[in-house]
Amino acid sequence: MTSPLPPQTPSPPGPFGPRYRALSLGVLLMVLLIAFESLAVATVLPVVARDLGGRELYGWAFSGFLLTNVVGTVTAGRVADQRGSVLPLLVGLALFALGLLVAGFAGSMAVLIVGRVLQGLGGGALMALAYVMIGRAYPETMRARMLALLSSAWVLPALVGPAVAGVLTDALGWRSVFLLLLPLVAVAATLTLPALRRLPAAGGRVDGGPIRDAILLATGSALLLSALTLVSRNPWGALALALPGVALMAWTARRVFPAGTLRARSGLGAGIAVRGLLAWGFFGAEAFLPLGLGELRGLTPTQAGLTLTLGALLWSLGSWTQARLDGRDRGYGRRRRVQLGMGLVLCAIILAALTVVWTALPVWAGALAWAIGGFGMGLAFPTNTLIVMDSAPPEQVGSVSGALQTADVLCSALSAGLGGALLALAAAQGWSEANGLALAFGGALLGGLLGPLAASRLPARPLSGNRAEPESVTAAH
Known part of the structure; x- marks a missing residue:
């Protein structure tokens, strides 16, 4: 007579189990939106420049987004340590959505760059908070799977984002690449916020040093790039911007990077x-x-x-x-x-x-x-x-x-x-x-x-x- 098999222990629910499904979908949607927006702009920007003019500001559509992305990432992570994730998430979503709105209705390249700066701040904050949420809202057994899903959320836009942006631009115009994402930002907020409100704040102390360094590094870089943009029209004005920009970058880089x-x-x-x-x-x-x-x-x-x-x-x-x-x-x-x-x-x-x-x-x-x-x-x-x-x-x-x-x-x-x-x-x-x-x-x-x-x-x-x-x-x- 064979002995009965021991009762099987039910496997723990995964990231898409009933308890975590909404939060997991919201986090992944949030990352998908940021990844798509950061990768799609290279495809549509030639059409934007042809429509709005301001070709001399072309590089700023990338630089403005990237520099402020660093500031948003560092700041949101530190604030989340002290006050919890809800406030920085709301601010990040609002900034990202506002950036999409400003860029989508931009009447000049300068206004579009303002939109890209706002997208960078918000997107950087949201990416930092995605990792914070995985660390605080999920048990240890789920975190590796969520991190793998987060990586996949970047891979998909990298593979199809530029082509999709091109199709949207050809069919609906370049403004659709920004404006069509706005409803999805609202969906991401609806999915993530209820779960985050139940999480306690970490209660840590905000270290202002990394935030200061990120702001100074971005400011120094912006001054240098402004000088390079201005040099053909006003060499002395460019020099006046370049000197403090280089000084700020050099001083901050020694604090940010290893010796x-x-x-x-x-x-x-x-x-x-x-x-x-x-x-x-x-x-x-x-x-x-x-x-x-x-x-x-x-x-x-x-x-x-x-x-x-x-x-x-x-x-x-x-x-x-x-x-x-x-x-x-x-x-x-x-x-x-x-x-x-x-x-x-x-x-x-x-x-x-x-x-x-x-x-x-x-x-x-x-x-x-x-x-x-x-x-x-x-x-x-x-x-x-x-x-x-x-x-x-x-x-x-x-x-x-x-x-x-x-x-x-x-x-x-x-x-x-x-x-x-x-x-x-x-x-x-x-x-x-x-x-x-x-x-x-x-x-x-x-x-x-x-x-x-x-x-x-x-x-x-x-x-x-x-x-x-x-x-x-x-x-x-």
Whole structure:
């Protein structure tokens, strides 16, 4: 006679069980909206600039969003620690929605940039609060699943967002890319707020230092980018803005980034520098690729958006490839993979620039360029993150992770702003649009050229000491 089976313990409810379903859907919808908006603008902005004018402010549509995103992220996280998540969530949602409304009804490029600044503040706050909510509202057993879902909420807009934005622009006009999101913001608020009202405040003390540093870093960057935009019309005024801007950035950067970052010192400093240079090159060029393909090569927003989508698909393939290789060589090939990825990004920027300005090249070469660049980013971006995390002292992992994100956002903002300033300089000098776009791509190329030099200073092997050396490495040493 067989003994009866022990009663099965019911599996704990997942993130979409009755108790957590509304909050999970609200958090994911919130992140989807922010991801879509941050990725879709590159596709529609050429049409916006053609409609509103103000081409000299083109780069600010990216820089304004990114710089204020840092401020919103840091501030909301600190306020949530003291007062709970409800107040910063309401403010973040209101700012993001107001930014969509201002951008959607903008009558000039300057007003659109105001909308982008508001979107950046609100979006940064909401992204920080998404992680706060996962940490406070979900039990330990669900957090890993929610974090994985949060990552997926970024992947989907990266893959389809540019193409969807292009289709909306072709069918309904560029304003729809902003205005159609407003009802979804209200849905996200309705889903998340009831659950958050039941959570107690953490009662922590707000540390004003990180908030101050984020504001000063964003202010210094904005002053420098304003100087670059102004230099062709008022050199002395540009100098008056640039000097305090550079001083603020230099002083704050020493507080925000690990020692040796600005010099790409071997080890941790080089890892942070590589992250910034990767973002500088790839995202700086991506900001102007749809503009060049639309204005000089005649592509529609949908077609230009598909080019960016192809890059996102190959980024995913590159990430999968590096994960397989990392498991095979147990981390001993990481520096080579970062160098290879950065080399591919450099080639992609050059080919993309040539496709835009040299009509002898077929237009599909632009899509090929961004596929190459996307695969290079997939190889280098996560691999460099692994190197940095392996190099960070255990007690500094949190601050180093923050420095990585700040380097990413800051360098993307500076590169897009520099490209826009160079585009404005070319227009002020009466040069052709092709020459202006060549200069803009040249600004992004700085990251592609300096990146491999910084990557050569990354550790050649894992530093954590918890991996056995592969046989090939043991034999060589």
